[in-house]
Amino acid sequence: MLYKRSSQLFAAAEKVIPGGVNSPVRAFKAxxxxxxxxxxxxxxxxxxxxxxxLIDYINSWGPMVLGHAYQPVVDAVIEKAKxxxxxxxxxxxxxxxxxxxxxxxxxxxxxxxxxxxTEACMSAIRLARGFTKRDKIVKFAGCYHGxxxxxxxxxxxxxxxxxxxxxxxxxxGTAKDTLLAxxxxxxxxxxxxxxxxxxxxxxxxxxxAGNMGCIPPAKGFLEGLRELxxxxxxxxxxxxxxxxFRLARGGVQELYGIDADIVTFGKVIGGxxxxxxxxxxxxxxxxxxxxxxxxxxxxxSGNPLAxxxxxxxxxxxxxxxxxxxxxxxxxxxxxAGIDKVLKANNVVFxxxxxxxxxxxxFDENPVTDFxxxxxGDNETFKKFFHGLLQEGIYIAPSAYExxxxxxxLTYEDLDFTINAIDKVSKTF
Ligand code: PMP
Numbered sequence: 001m002l003y004k005r006s007s008q009l010f011a012a013a014e015k016v017i018p019g020g021v022n023s024p025v026r027a028f029k030a031x032x033x034x035x036x037x038x039x040x041x042x043x044x045x046x047x048x049x050x051x052x053x054l055i056d057y058i059n060s061w062g063p064m065v066l067g068h069a070y071q072p073v074v075d076a077v078i079e080k081a082k083x084x085x086x087x088x089x090x091x092x093x094x095x096x097x098x099x100x101x102x103x104x105x106x107x108x109x110x111x112x113x114x115x116x117x118t119e120a121c122m123s124a125i126r127l128a129r130g131f132t133k134r135d136k137i138v139k140f141a142g143c144y145h146g147x148x149x150x151x152x153x154x155x156x157x158x159x160x161x162x163x164x165x166x167x168x169x170x171x172x173g174t175a176k177d178t179l180l181a182x183x184x185x186x187x188x189x190x191x192x193x194x195x196x197x198x199x200x201x202x203x204x205x206x207x208x209a210g211n212m213g214c215i216p217p218a219k220g221f222l223e224g225l226r227e228l229x230x231x232x233x234x235x236x237x238x239x240x241x242x243x244x245f246r247l248a249r250g251g252v253q254e255l256y257g258i259d260a261d262i263v264t265f266g267k268v269i270g271g272x273x274x275x276x277x278x279x280x281x282x283x284x285x286x287x288x289x290x291x292x293x294x295x296x297x298x299x300x301s302g303n304p305l306a307x308x309x310x311x312x313x314x315x316x317x318x319x320x321x322x323x324x325x326x327x328x329x330x331x332x333x334x335x336a337g338i339d340k341v342l343k344a345n346n347v348v349f350x351x352x353x354x355x356x357x358x359x360x361x362f363d364e365n366p367v368t369d370f371x372x373x374x375x376g377d378n379e380t381f382k383k384f385f386h387g388l389l390q391e392g393i394y395i396a397p398s399a400y401e402x403x404x405x406x407x408x409l410t411y412e413d414l415d416f417t418i419n420a421i422d423k424v425s426k427t428f
Contacts, residue, residue: 001390003036005049010034025061025158030378030398031385041068043408046394054394055413057403061396062210062242062267065313065356066323067408072312073271080308086300094302097311101269101277104245104318106253108263111279112288113302113310117241117266118146120276121204123296124262125150127278128202128235130294131287136196138203138234140183142212142370145204145239145264153178156211156370161398183209183369184217186224193232202262203229204237207252210402211242212373213359214352222258229261235284241266241276242402245317247355248324255355268317271309274300323407327356330414331405334358337418345425348377356405360384373400380428387424393417 011034013020021027021035028035037049044067046054056068064070080093098111114120125137137150144157152159152167153175159165166175179196181203182188193200207222209215229236238260244251245268253260262284266276279285289295300306317323335353338360342349350361361367362377362384381399388395393416395403 006037007034009037028397030161031382043067057395059404062404063272067406073309076308076312080304093307105250108279109282110285114276115274116276120264120278121145122148124278132201134201136200138179143206144211149174202235207238208354214357214402216354235261237262239264271313273306273309275306331356341422357402359402391420
């Protein structure tokens with residue numbers, strides 16, 4: 001496949017946009033080459049500016065759980081746009097989507113909508129700090145919670161791909177209030193809590209990690225965090241920006257039966273429009289302005305187009321619960337197929353998967369945290385990535401990313417992908 005026009009468009013973009021992209025993960029810096037410029041997308045497929053058709057395993061980094069240009073979402077946005085694109089005033093639609101989200105997710109009474117996952121997580125820790133009257137937070141190495149200052153400490157995803165897990169520009173003052181823990185290591189978290197007794201407002205975690213590849217929580221890890229938080233007056237924040245409305249109707253809380261104090265959302269909740277949200281029980285949410293003292297705001301928050309898209313998406317997931325079973329089955333099928341062909345071609349690998357999140361690591365050891373994720377062979381990954389691209393399959397251009405499976409994928413698409421992986425892995 002040729003990507004000539006994409007290269008030309010990238011050259012033009014580089015002149016006026018830093019690195020040619022508006023978010024670093026889109027660049028092909030880690031794998032070499034130039035990003036693909038998209039013209040349109042429908043269902044499981046991307047159509048690029050060179051006229052190529054690609055099977056999409058990124059799906060806008062998660063939101064397209066039902067495929068691109070999902071008709072009810074498209075229709076809802078078009079209809080709303082005709083009535084005005086932003087008011088900065090309350091609309092009935094906001095209450096409708098809030099009520100639906102609250103009914104779908106365990107342990108939340110109230111929800112506030114923002115414009116991105118970054119904003120959701122940033123606001124969640126401010127709320128936790130205000131509520132507990134404590135300053136410190138604990139985050140896990142390799143977890144990504146957006147690009148706000150407090151979180152760019154050993155962050156995963158693009159931050160680590162591009163060598164800035166600790167970004168310049170984050171002051172020492174801010175960094176000192178973020179304590180860093182090891183994913184899946186409860187003893188490590190206990191030690192931190194013990195050493196900072198009475199000072200920690202919140203522990204924030206991707207309860208299923210997706211920004212160092214996909215890493216499931218070890219047995220007992222989330223339960224242990226829950227107990228530790230309850231015993232120490234710490235709020236447990238589940239960052240469900242990737243996992244919310246994807247791994248289960250009620251997210252990881254429902255999947256594993258563990259209660260979080262605050263939950264953050266993004267991606268699926270906006271149906272592909274710029275939406276994030278954070279939610280908690282009433283006692284905590286009432287700390288927010290205008291009811292309470294913790295300030296948080298947004299001119300475009302609850303924007304009618306975004307709310308219309310999000311509502312159409314959540315309604316679809318609420319009405320057809322079999323979607324989650326189908327996603328699980330399709331992804332399990334893909335996992336089994338990849339496992340079979342990589343083994344047959346004597347490739348050294350580990351596959352991690354939870355529901356419709358899956359990642360292939362080119363290392364034989366279990367991948368359970370940031371350290372083990374970093375051991376993957378990047379040279380093999382590069383061959384894998386470019387080989388698949390030539391076969392018309394688009395995965396994320398970094399070994400630290402998860403594949404997001406969409407219900408729009410057919411078993412023919414999955415077989416095509418498995419055959420392509422067989423072919424490509426013969427060239428390693
Ligand atoms: N949290 C998690 C777990 C994420 O994966 C992301 C983005 N990939 C964010 C927060 C930040 O969301 P956004 O990019 O919408 O700001």
